[in-house]
Amino acid sequence: MDSTDQTTDRATALACEQVTRRFGGLTALKEIDLSMPQGEILGLVGPNGSGKTTLVNAVTGFYPPQDGRILFEGQAINHLKPYQVATYGIARTFQNVALFKGMSVLDNILLGRHIFMRPSALASLFYWWWAQKEEVAHRQKVEEIIDLLQLESVRDEPVDVIPLGVQKRVELARALAAEPRFLILDEPMAGMNQEEKEYMVRFILDAQEALDLTILLIEHHMDVVTAICDRVVVLNNGEKIAEGTAREAIKDPAVVAAYIGKRRDAA
Amino acid sequence: MFYRLSGVHHTRYETARQLWPIPADRWQVWILLALALGAPLYMADLYLTSYMLPWLVWSAAALSLTLLMGVAGQLHFGFAAVMAIGAYTSIHIARAGWPFEIALIGAGLTAAVIGCVFGAAALRVKGLYLVMATLAMQYLVDWVIINVPAISGGAQATLQTPDVTFLFVPMQGDTALYYGALLWAVIVTVLVLNIKRTSFGRALVAVRDKDYAASIIGVNSFKYKLLAFFTSSFLGGVSGAVLAFCYYQAVTPEQFGFNVSIQLVAMVLVGGLGSVIGAYLGAGFVLLAPIFLTNAMAYAAIQGWLTVSSNLLAHIPLMAYGALIIGFLLFEPLGLAKIYDNIRKYFLVWPFRHSGS
Numbered sequence: 001m002d003s004t005d006q007t008t009d010r011a012t013a014l015a016c017e018q019v020t021r022r023f024g025g026l027t028a029l030k031e032i033d034l035s036m037p038q039g040e041i042l043g044l045v046g047p048n049g050s051g052k053t054t055l056v057n058a059v060t061g062f063y064p065p066q067d068g069r070i071l072f073e074g075q076a077i078n079h080l081k082p083y084q085v086a087t088y089g090i091a092r093t094f095q096n097v098a099l100f101k102g103m104s105v106l107d108n109i110l111l112g113r114h115i116f117m118r119p120s121a122l123a124s125l126f127y128w129w130w131a132q133k134e135e136v137a138h139r140q141k142v143e144e145i146i147d148l149l150q151l152e153s154v155r156d157e158p159v160d161v162i163p164l165g166v167q168k169r170v171e172l173a174r175a176l177a178a179e180p181r182f183l184i185l186d187e188p189m190a191g192m193n194q195e196e197k198e199y200m201v202r203f204i205l206d207a208q209e210a211l212d213l214t215i216l217l218i219e220h221h222m223d224v225v226t227a228i229c230d231r232v233v234v235l236n237n238g239e240k241i242a243e244g245t246a247r248e249a250i251k252d253p254a255v256v257a258a259y260i261g262k263r264r265d266a267a
Numbered sequence: 268m269f270y271r272l273s274g275v276h277h278t279r280y281e282t283a284r285q286l287w288p289i290p291a292d293r294w295q296v297w298i299l300l301a302l303a304l305g306a307p308l309y310m311a312d313l314y315l316t317s318y319m320l321p322w323l324v325w326s327a328a329a330l331s332l333t334l335l336m337g338v339a340g341q342l343h344f345g346f347a348a349v350m351a352i353g354a355y356t357s358i359h360i361a362r363a364g365w366p367f368e369i370a371l372i373g374a375g376l377t378a379a380v381i382g383c384v385f386g387a388a389a390l391r392v393k394g395l396y397l398v399m400a401t402l403a404m405q406y407l408v409d410w411v412i413i414n415v416p417a418i419s420g421g422a423q424a425t426l427q428t429p430d431v432t433f434l435f436v437p438m439q440g441d442t443a444l445y446y447g448a449l450l451w452a453v454i455v456t457v458l459v460l461n462i463k464r465t466s467f468g469r470a471l472v473a474v475r476d477k478d479y480a481a482s483i484i485g486v487n488s489f490k491y492k493l494l495a496f497f498t499s500s501f502l503g504g505v506s507g508a509v510l511a512f513c514y515y516q517a518v519t520p521e522q523f524g525f526n527v528s529i530q531l532v533a534m535v536l537v538g539g540l541g542s543v544i545g546a547y548l549g550a551g552f553v554l555l556a557p558i559f560l561t562n563a564m565a566y567a568a569i570q571g572w573l574t575v576s577s578n579l580l581a582h583i584p585l586m587a588y589g590a591l592i593i594g595f596l597l598f599e600p601l602g603l604a605k606i607y608d609n610i611r612k613y614f615l616v617w618p619f620r621h622s623g624s
Binding site: 060062081082083085086087091092094098099100101102103107110111112113114115117118119120121123124125127131132134135136138139140174175178 | 280281284454457458461462464465466467468469470472473475476477479480481482483484485486487488494498
């Protein structure tokens with residue numbers, strides 16, 4: 001199945017043009033070009049330290065690129081702060097679960113609705129006349145996402161007592177609560193067993209279908225990448241070394257060299 | 268058992284998200300409110316004006332600080348200065364002949380604006396450095412108040428509060444002053460409780476817990492830190508004004524010194540960071556513990572159980588008080604609120620040890 005043919009006529013969701021990011025003398029990203037049509041699931045793979053997370057941090061405004069442009073739906077977003085990127089319809093999860101430990105699962109997901117709410121101390125003071133309606137309306141939206149990701153049973157638990165696999169799902173729910181059009185998942189399956197991985201894949205595909213998402217997925221589990229990604233981009237030492245369907249990319253000699261190393265004798 | 272959970276089923280989000288979803292908690296709150304409202308009827312004037320009233324005002328001040336230190340996670344060691352700004356502003360506005368209501372709002376706004384100016388400078392730093400920056404605010408504000416006669420009326424001066432009316436009620440006599448303090452305590456309590464369950468409070472907690480995760484869901488952390496400073500300083504300023512008008516009925520710079528800031532921090536820490544009931548318990552503890560210890564020491568000395576010089580007698584309560592705070596930080600870092608919560612959880616399933624699930 002060659003899905004690139006299906007997606008070529010779609011509008012471009014994310015485009016990176018010659019994105020370069022340096023940390024002192026280290027060039028973490030070297031002139032990365034990347035184009036993602038809407039609705040695509042793109043796998044971003046590469047060995048440790050190859051610049052996958054740095055690229056995601058560049059897109060989300062944490063490490064703005066020194067050179068090059070990042071366009072989202074045609075608008076340049078490379079100068080934006082992370083909290084501004086959120087309003088463009090981009091959501092992400094983190095490699096190490098970044099939930100708010102002091103709050104319940106429900107409050108964590110409700111925070112995902114932040115960009116749609118108008119928080120103020122005055123509205124809180126007059127809660128019953130002012131804030132309650134808004135809180136309840138957003139609670140309903142959150143319950144839809146809780147349904148979608150099957151988090152009903154842990155809804156009121158504090159996030160630090162639930163298992164890691166569920167925490168990752170809560171983080172996905174928080175990202176989805178912002179109703180994004182573009183979702184970045186940074187190793188959503190790290191540290192999970194086979195069953196949890198299968199659940200997670202199912203939830204990601206469900207979410208993509210329900211919300212019509214474009215997904216950028218960083219993942220080390222090649223079975224997952226092969227199964228759900230339309231295309232993969234392989235990074236090594238901050239450079240893009242291969243691009244294409246997962247099966248093609250795995251066979252690419254440059255990828256084999258990056259992961260396993262080169263044969264010393266070419267015989 | 269006492270906090271009966273069976274039969275409590277919320278079918279609407281409004282009721283599920285109300286302040287006290289368990290009926291037993293609601294009854295307790297109503298009883299406490301009735302007791303507070305009826306206090307002038309059954310309480311001797313001495314206790315009403317020298318225990319209940321200051322406790323309520325200091326609780327309101329501790330609540331203002333716990334909003335900043337507990338909910339938003341920004342340390343502030345100069346909160347007495349914020350209260351001083353509020354107290355002096357309100358007195359000057361009231362003396363200029365403006366209504367008391369405007370004086371209170373002016374006190375809050377002035378404290379909030381000055382607090383924010385320091386906050387904006389201080390928020391570029393975190394943790395210990397923020398403590399130092401807010402300490403600088405304490406000393407700077409103290410210095411300005413003492414050395415500008417237009418504010419303090421002279422280095423050693425005491426400014427008397429003028430007679431005022433609040434919402435057409437003259438603020439004279441113990442009962443009126445007590446109800447004034449109670450009203451303010453109730454307003455701050457409702458505000459902080461509501462902040463904690465709405466988007467504003469969630470954003471503050473998000474910035475406190477993980478600022479990078481907060482930013483990716485659209486929370487501008489600098490803005491919310493500043494809003495926390497603004498709100499908290501506003502409440503602190505009005506609390507200072509209420510303290511001046513309802514309790515001291517005069518202001519001098521010493522009433523809002525550095526030691527008062529530390530006392531406020533102690534109230535918040537002993538009570539439990541970010542907890543509303545903790546602010547009340549902490550304020551009660553910090554106000555009452557020295558009095559109780561002094562009386563106990565004096566009684567023991569009079570009875571001849573221990574022979575101490577009067578000089579040492581004055582200092583033993585202070586030492587014990589310091590030891591108690593250290594003890595809290597070591598053994599119950601979440602404060603009196605956590606102790607209350609443990610007791611409540613125990614009675615939630617009493618006489619059984621665990622809940623079923």
